Amino acid sequence: MTMTFDRKALSDERLVGMYKSLLFPRMIEEKMLILLRQGRISKWFSGIGQEAISVGATLALDKDEWVMPLHRNLGVFTTRDMPLHELFRQWQGSQDAYSKGRERSFHFGSREHHICGMISHLGPQLAIADGVALAHKLRGEGKVSMAFTGEGGTSEGDFHEALNVAAVWDLPVIFIVENNGYGLSTPTSEQYRCESIVDRAKGYGMSGVRIDGNNLLSVYDTVRGVRDWCVEHQKPFLIECMTFRMRGHEEASGTKYVPPALFEEWAKKDPVANFEQWLMEIEVLDEDAVKAIREETRLAIEDALRQGFESPATVAVTEDELADVFAPVEGADEFDLSKLTPEEVSIAPEKRFIDGIRDGLWQSMERHPNLVLMGQDIALYGGAFKITDGFVFRFGPARVRNTPICESAIVGAALGLSLEGHKAMMEMQFADFVTVGFNQIVNNLAKLHYRWGENADVVIRMPTGAGVGAGPFHSQSNEAWFTHVPGLKIVYPSTPADAKGLLIAAINDPNPVMYFEHKALYRAISGPIPEAYYTVPIGKARQVRVGETVSIITYGAGVHWATAWADEHPDISVDILDLRTLQPLDVDAIRESVARTGRVLVLHEDTLTGGLGGEIAAWIGEHCFQLLDAPVIRCASLDTPIPFSLELEKNFLARSRMDATLRGLLAY
Numbered sequence: 001m002t003m004t005f006d007r008k009a010l011s012d013e014r015l016v017g018m019y020k021s022l023l024f025p026r027m028i029e030e031k032m033l034i035l036l037r038q039g040r041i042s043k044w045f046s047g048i049g050q051e052a053i054s055v056g057a058t059l060a061l062d063k064d065e066w067v068m069p070l071h072r073n074l075g076v077f078t079t080r081d082m083p084l085h086e087l088f089r090q091w092q093g094s095q096d097a098y099s100k101g102r103e104r105s106f107h108f109g110s111r112e113h114h115i116c117g118m119i120s121h122l123g124p125q126l127a128i129a130d131g132v133a134l135a136h137k138l139r140g141e142g143k144v145s146m147a148f149t150g151e152g153g154t155s156e157g158d159f160h161e162a163l164n165v166a167a168v169w170d171l172p173v174i175f176i177v178e179n180n181g182y183g184l185s186t187p188t189s190e191q192y193r194c195e196s197i198v199d200r201a202k203g204y205g206m207s208g209v210r211i212d213g214n215n216l217l218s219v220y221d222t223v224r225g226v227r228d229w230c231v232e233h234q235k236p237f238l239i240e241c242m243t244f245r246m247r248g249h250e251e252a253s254g255t256k257y258v259p260p261a262l263f264e265e266w267a268k269k270d271p272v273a274n275f276e277q278w279l280m281e282i283e284v285l286d287e288d289a290v291k292a293i294r295e296e297t298r299l300a301i302e303d304a305l306r307q308g309f310e311s312p313a314t315v316a317v318t319e320d321e322l323a324d325v326f327a328p329v330e331g332a333d334e335f336d337l338s339k340l341t342p343e344e345v346s347i348a349p350e351k352r353f354i355d356g357i358r359d360g361l362w363q364s365m366e367r368h369p370n371l372v373l374m375g376q377d378i379a380l381y382g383g384a385f386k387i388t389d390g391f392v393f394r395f396g397p398a399r400v401r402n403t404p405i406c407e408s409a410i411v412g413a414a415l416g417l418s419l420e421g422h423k424a425m426m427e428m429q430f431a432d433f434v435t436v437g438f439n440q441i442v443n444n445l446a447k448l449h450y451r452w453g454e455n456a457d458v459v460i461r462m463p464t465g466a467g468v469g470a471g472p473f474h475s476q477s478n479e480a481w482f483t484h485v486p487g488l489k490i491v492y493p494s495t496p497a498d499a500k501g502l503l504i505a506a507i508n509d510p511n512p513v514m515y516f517e518h519k520a521l522y523r524a525i526s527g528p529i530p531e532a533y534y535t536v537p538i539g540k541a542r543q544v545r546v547g548e549t550v551s552i553i554t555y556g557a558g559v560h561w562a563t564a565w566a567d568e569h570p571d572i573s574v575d576i577l578d579l580r581t582l583q584p585l586d587v588d589a590i591r592e593s594v595a596r597t598g599r600v601l602v603l604h605e606d607t608l609t610g611g612l613g614g615e616i617a618a619w620i621g622e623h624c625f626q627l628l629d630a631p632v633i634r635c636a637s638l639d640t641p642i643p644f645s646l647e648l649e650k651n652f653l654a655r656s657r658m659d660a661t662l663r664g665l666l667a668y
């Protein structure tokens with residue numbers, strides 16, 4: 001035997017229970033390999049040889065502590081007692097499985113089991129654990145969260161961001177690195193230069209330890225001790241578990257690149273065989289008992305498999321597919337502005353656009369004690385645009401949180417907060433910087449509900465747009481990057497009152513909402529803002545003017561350009577529609593506007609090609625063709641990056657071509 005075990009105070013019964021937990025995923029996997037060869041399941045990422053990590057670590061946590069597993073962590077799912085027949089259904093893509101056939105293998109989670117499903121991108125899992133741990137910390141609960149990564153995944157920026165945030169915020173998170181020697185075919189020598197990954201813990205101001213990942217009792221004892229330490233000291237911890245991947249990256253990809261001697265060496269360290277042998281040596285089990293346990297496990301697997309394969313055939317129902325993209329919104333119209341009494345509206349003082357955002361955020365913080373704000377410099381400094389100035393004094397630094405410069409981790413943390421029943425608002429310092437948080441938004445937040453029914457109660461505020469000579473990286477309009485992604489709601493107010501009401505509605509909505517706020521409007525636009533707490537419904541456009549000659553369908557700064565143009569041309573009857581929400585679009589309002597005029601200009605500050613205007617024009621072409629007297633015309637900004645010089649920027653912006661474009665449309 002190559003391994004030594006220290007049972008400490010574990011009873012015989014407990015040791016046998018742990019053996020069963022370890023054996024179960026191994027025997028399931030052995031069965032899966034047979035099924036794979038028979039073509040009864042598709043892809044399989046094997047964790048054979050690594051089971052002691054998943055099983056030991058999960059056994060060490062309380063059952064209501066969230067785990068963020070990856071593709072080789074079957075042992076997490078089985079140790080959390082997820083019914084095996086339901087797991088089989090998941091792997092077959094059955095409609096009655098956890099992800100209703102929409103996700104593969106381990107890309108799903110279960111709130112009941114406190115398991116958060118991975119996305120393929122690996123690293124994003126880590127920051128979700130930060131958010132969960134933050135929720136525990138805010139509520140003073142003695143709980144941890146635990147996230148897994150392979151050594152390959154530690155090369156991702158997400159690893160750095162998540163560990164750094166956990167350290168800076170003193171979050172009780174356990175980060176487990178399963179160092180199995182290879183990331184697909186890439187050996188550790190081509191993955192990192194440090195001697196061991198745990199050395200990095202020091203760089204984060206974090207404690208860490210490297211252990212034998214094949215020794216079940218080492219893993220269990222270490223993680224249990226670390227768990228208690230994290231709870232007591234309110235700090236994160238890094239554990240590097242040394243192990244080996246005994247099969248290919250996935251079953252179809254082979255192992256040619258692995259020297260055969262390594263397999264021989266690690267076969268001797270097999271976690272199941274060693275533990276089993278030791279239990280026999282110390283006479284907790286004998287050969288008959290082992291045989292009986294194996295037979296009992298085999299029968300349980302066969303039975304679950306039979307049940308799993310009894311699943312009815314998948315029937316695609318388009319309405320159901322579409323309905324699951326978003327979580328249902330309850331009580332959406334409870335505080336609808338249109339229901340305010342005239343007195344409430346009439347006492348509305350004249351305020352700036354920025355005040356609308358600020359008031360909406362302030363009242364939401366009062367209304368939702370579980371709402372947490374996160375962003376760079378948003379606390380004492382009040383944010384780059386001073387929207388949260390003073391918030392920290394009223395709501396405290398726990399709920400108004402400065403963040404390190406790490407957009408991806410903060411979006412991930414927002415999702416983690418949501419898993420634990422919080423609402424989260426993240427302020428992008430500039431909408432341009434969303435690029436470094438893009439993956440978390442479009443792949444994690446957006447797809448979550450459709451994939452496994454969880455909701456991401458997150459609002460991301462996006463200070464956007466040009467007009468202030470700020471150049472290519474502080475002026476972009478990037479809403480179209482997100483309108484294309486199913487699962488995100490996109491709001492874009494243009495008036496102070498809408499800014500407040502739409503922000504409150506976004507925060508009340510349990511789905512991820514991107515809230516675009518045009519920086520050039522912050523202090524340039526004023527209007528009445530009712531003092532009351534109210535919402536402007538998401539998905540409803542605003543008829544700015546009713547006209548007969550030409551429709552201008554627009555949003556954001558475009559609304560003000562259109563209004564100014566109409567004021568300058570009192571002889572032309574202009575119909576102006578402010579979309580307010582870009583996803584979902586208020587197609588009824590669009591149709592009504594087209595019906596009134598028969599001539600449509602779609603106007604936006606975003607660049608032309610691939611902008612939302614193309615989508616609106618296509619929709620009008622498909623649905624309102626007979627109402628049109630002229631082709632739908634788009635007026636958008638130039639297909640170039642946004643230049644810095646004010647002259648160049650003016651030329652870039654759609655507004656500079658608006659007059660000529662409208663004249664062309666009217667003359668058609």
Ligand SMILES: Cc1ncc(C[n+]2csc(CCOP(=O)(O)OP(=O)(O)O)c2C)c(N)n1
Pocket residue numbers: 072120121122149150151152153154178180182183184245249
């Ligand atoms: C962002 C991203 N890049 C590449 C991949 C493809 N890929 C999937 S798993 C994997 C190897 C991961 O290695 P490691 O983190 O060591 O985990 P292991 O598979 O060894 O358990 C790669 C390259 C991916 N899923 N996501």
